[in-house]
Amino acid sequence: MVDRRSFVVGGISGTALIACRPWMRDPPRPDERRGPTEHELATVAAIAETFLPGGDGVPGARETSAVATIVDPSYGVRPYIAEVVADLDDWVSLTHGFHTFVELSPATRELVLEQRMGLHGGAIASWYLAVYEAVLALTKLAFYGGLASLRGTSYIGFPGPSAGYAPNSAAGAYASRDLPCALAVGAASTIYVTGEGAVSRVWAGALVTSDAAVRARLRVTAPDGRHHDLARSGAVQGDEQIPLTGGPARGAWRLEVIAHAGAPARLELWSLRLRTDRDDDRGSHP
């Protein structure tokens, strides 16, 4: 078992997300069950905002509620907040006159944190380096993990094009599982869509391969029986939006070859991409 003292002395470097783990194993001592004081919370907030400052339209630790994540008892850092705040204030008092960390300017806060984390010149890192790194990890987690809000993740472009998808919605991309087959009139394939909602937008695509010129007409039939024809000429990859909207997404979507001219060819794969009325349709999609 990694006890607290040996862990701190061991000086975990780098992977502070992982470093949360041994902290989580230690139950709080009775005197650590108290919540952080106002000063401690203000100091933690100042540390987090120095780690990831916001402003000028860019979200930071404040906007992503980093403090709430840092003091969440599940992450195990909370029992050590009082000690790391004292460590920081003691250092500030020693090096910057009789002040506390929260009283410093943003630039000085950054300098002080660099000193305590051994990043500034030849400064020796604090005994509590692992706690500083854990606070940094949790600050980043709140920002990049999309937990308290999606502001940080949205800023960096994550998650991807799925914004607005509803849980249990049928929305998503589906591909055939019963192909490939020779491209011939009557050849067919079915995609079974699961999930809820009526189709608000739908794209269909098919991959046809051949050694020579080929033309084909492929009919997509929705679960409600309506259909739309796709024209294919030569090898095609990609898809197009089709007007089979309004009906239920769930069910069997069928592709059938209704015309074929030219060289022998293979129908390799076809696919559907759906969005439904359950989703927020503002989400982008490639």
Place this chain on the structure above:
Amino acid sequence: MSDILIIGSGFGGSVAAKRFTEAGHRVTILELGERWADPNQLAQSQDPKLVFRLLRDYPADYLRTKPTLRIAAGMGLGGGSLVYAGIHLRAPAHAFEHWPAGWTRAHLDPYYARVEQQLAVAPMLDTFSFGRPQAFREGAIAAGLPPPQPLPLAMQGCTRCGWCLPICAFGKKRTMQHTYLADAERTGRLSVVTHRKAAYLARFGGRYRVWAWRTDGVATEYHRVNQGPLEARDADIVVVAGGAIESPVLLARSLAADVSHGAERLRAFPTKLLGRELDGTGDFVQGGLVPRRVDGFKGAVMMSYIDLGDYVLEDLHGLPVGAAITLGARLPGVTKSWGRAYGQQFRDWGQHMLSIAVVGKQGAGTERTISVRDDDGNAAISTRAYTPPPGALAAARSIITALGGQLATTVWEQSGTAVTVHPTGGCAMGDRADAVVRASDLELRDNPGVHVIDGSVLPANPLRNPAHTIAAVAERALDVILGVHRPDHWPT
């Protein structure tokens, strides 16, 4: 109707559960982790509080000991399928060179097809409409490598958001829980008991008895759950399916267990190879910043691959949490992984980072060098790293540099640490007398009714992400066990 007890619910145990229940048998699964179903949890699955409940790390004390090899394995109902990338690549024919007679790619192809049908495996037609695989393809062609192909993925209904790990935020990843185990539960003959770690198994009155610890603290205490009272369950047939790390140590513990109350230890079986000659399929990663925008966070976690024989290169999503916390400081030009500049750098990274995973064979002399042993109820792995396959990292780097990119410093370069999420071996099947399990039906030698069905039976690295091969091997073994298929050339 027999009582079947399955220990573990990953790609092996789930196949066994489905097949045994559909054949009319009563099945109980003992699973170390928990059942994941709450959509609200799934939607926040990058939260470490959940990550730690989904993955086990070996060695458990890696923070202190800083080993040069680390292994992470999935836990929870569905096992590794909960946390995998959904990749289903068939092993190439030459990967079976060191497998026993009767196990070739041709023999396994029908079973690969069966798994693909069950898990709705299909390549994504729109793969190369995404920036990351597009850049990967253009870089590969410019570097003189074969062009990438779309990966076959078990992700029907994928929203392409990139939030595939550790669990799909939208529940679209076709895990074993959604497929094989759901089928088994529909029969009404499957009981699932979560939060149990098998301690040992023994013979008991013509049947088998399995003792298990309760693991209610598995979220953070998974390596210390071997305490407290033991629960016993009896069965006619026991399937050991705890994976390449846990299965060998469970069998080792069983041979040494102090059994009583009318139980007898398992009959002696060959142990020379038990817990030895394990392998990982990498998994090395080379990243870099390229001038063009690749939107690394978008699309599925891996979308395309280049087949280079002994290994594959796969374009890899840069998950924001892991990337922000573990890799940021190693990017070119980044001296401090926090501060005002870092947020902008990180956004640039999301837009311009191209990461490439190497999955496959190990460097000469370092294949099958991992061993695992029981350490007072825990699995202890050897921690000497293997090396990447020759030329693999150079090939990955050539793609990034061909795009005019700057290479990031990898974990392997910094510390010589190898990390794998794909351990295999440890109870290798074989025709030889010293093989732990029989090649035909994966029965533990000299212990009729005890089968090992998971990645531990693979005699050699499949040179690809192993989930597909493990499930296909399980399907084939179940055909033999259930009498559906009995090849006449296999020794019995």
